[in-house]
Amino acid sequence: MTSVAGYFGMNLNSYIQEEPVYFNLVTGVSTAGAFVFFVSFVVILWKKGLLVL
Numbered sequence: 001m002t003s004v005a006g007y008f009g010m011n012l013n014s015y016i017q018e019e020p021v022y023f024n025l026v027t028g029v030s031t032a033g034a035f036v037f038f039v040s041f042v043v044i045l046w047k048k049g050l051l052v053l
Contacts, residue, residue, distance in 0.1 A: 016022050045051035 042051065
C-alpha cells in the first residue's frame with residue numbers, strides 16, 4: 001500500500017491526482033488487495049500446520 005501512496009505523491013502531471021474518485025478507487029482497491037493477500041497468507045500457513053490458532 002505504501003507504493004500506491006508513492007505513485008500518487010510523484011510529481012507527474014497526469015491530472016488523475018485531482019479527481020477524488022480515482023483516489024478513493026485506488027485506495028479501496030489497494031486496501032482490499034492487501035487484505036486478500038494477508039488472509040491468503042494466514043490460510044496457507046494454517047493449512048501447512050505452521051500457524052496455531
